[in-house]
Amino acid sequence: MGVPPVHPALKGVNKLPSLNFITPETFSERHFTKIFLQILNSLFNFLFSPRNLLAVLGSYQQLNKHTETSEQSIMKLFTSSSKISLALLGAIASASTFATTTLSNIKPAVAAQFCQCPIYVNNRFQLQQPYVWSAKDYGSVLARNRFTQVGSPQPGAVVVMQPSFPGTNRTHGHIGVVENVNGNGTIGVRGTNQGNRGLFGEAGCNNVNVTRFETSVNGRPDVSFWVRGNNSNSGQQQQVQQQPIQQQNGFRQANFSAWVMSSNGITLRNSPRLGDRSNQGVRFRQNLNFDGWTYGETVNDLQLGNPDARWYKIAGTNLWVPSAYVNGNAPNSRPMP
CATH class of the missing domain: 2.30.30.40 (SH3 Domains)
Structure with a gap:
């Protein structure tokens, strides 16, 4: 089927820009604001482009000049204008659908606050005050909240690192939650204020990630592990590591x-x-x-x-x-x- 002819006065009308399709595999919440503003900007430029407005005005002038065409010219103008209207409505509908879908999927934690590492642990475990200023001194806070120090790391345990442990703050040390334990003695730590890669929201904090510390914790006196309640797994790190998940x-x-x-x-x-x-x-x-x-x-x-x-x-x-x-x-x- 052929495409209906476009009125000569409307041939110069700008086309709406095509939008790259965003797949679930590549979409990130961080991109939403930028993309949605780009959509709105494109629609605004289309509506108020002087070129487009002059083209529409010219179409009416063409009608006035060709007095012998009445129904045929009107139909051509109507067909071309309808195409523009349908394209515009389609773009608005797509933008609205995209915005509604994306906003509905944004987790409340995205709007949470930037947290220092002790705040994340406080929030996650609902620790009771009083708190202390430095992460390196958090053993006393954990003990008051019925945590027990254990001799080896395990997933879910709180880890307190002293300033001498490589990769931590040289004044306050670091605190987080053990995410995984590797066979070489290194651990992955889930927490805040430990770099900017792979951030997500959790426990009222918007700067949570999982970071691997490349120094083995085995035999080091400047790192301790804490679990809530009694636990007697001291010295059993290798045994825990080898258990099937x-x-x-x-x-x-x-x-x-x-x-x-x-x-x-x-x-x-x-x-x-x-x-x-x-x-x-x-x-x-x-x-x-x-x-x-x-x-x-x-x-x-x-x-x-x-x-x-x-x-x-x-x-x-x-x-x-x-x-x-x-x-x-x-x-x-x-x-x-």
Whole structure:
């Protein structure tokens, strides 16, 4: 089918700029404000461009000059103007839909405050006052809040680092939460004010991330670990590290489904670890059924960029996928333990 002719006076009208499609895999909340303002700016330029206004005015002058054309010229003008109106309405509708969808997905924590490292620990564990100024002195605060010092790191324990520990503040040290323990004695720490990479919102703070400290904690007197309640795992770091993740964090039975967000598909894993790859895979947008989940290795969510330690077991198999790579949540679960 041919395209209806455009009135000569409207051939110079600017076209609306095309917008690059933003996939769930690449979208980040940080980009929303910039992109939405660009959309509004494009619409404003289209509406009030002198060139476009003169073109419309010229179309009416053309009608006046060609007195022998009445219905035919009016129909041409109407057809061309309708195209512009429909394009404009479509752009506005797309912008509105994009804005509504994005705003509905923004977590409240995005608007939270910048936190020093002790504030994040205070908020996460709801510690009671009085507090102290320096992270290096937080052992006394933790003890008052029924935390017990243990001899080795474990996921979920509070870590207090003295200023002499490499990578910490040379005056106040550092405090955070152990995210993972590696075989070489290094640890990943979940906390605030520890760099600007991979930030997300949590516990009333907008500058949380997970950072790996490259110095082994084994045998160092300038780092301590604290857990709430009694714990007698002192000296058992290697034993904790070698326990299967499924036993360490518990397997929750639940029937649910989710679809694959990764445009490259997913290679299924034999256990809740990225490195334990199987020879089987699933494709983009494939729907998967699960019969349970557990906490395992932390993976950054493809859509939001936030850390997610949940792993889902495909129903009737011993194969796993990270929650971070699929769209769907296990019932009564949260991304981190």
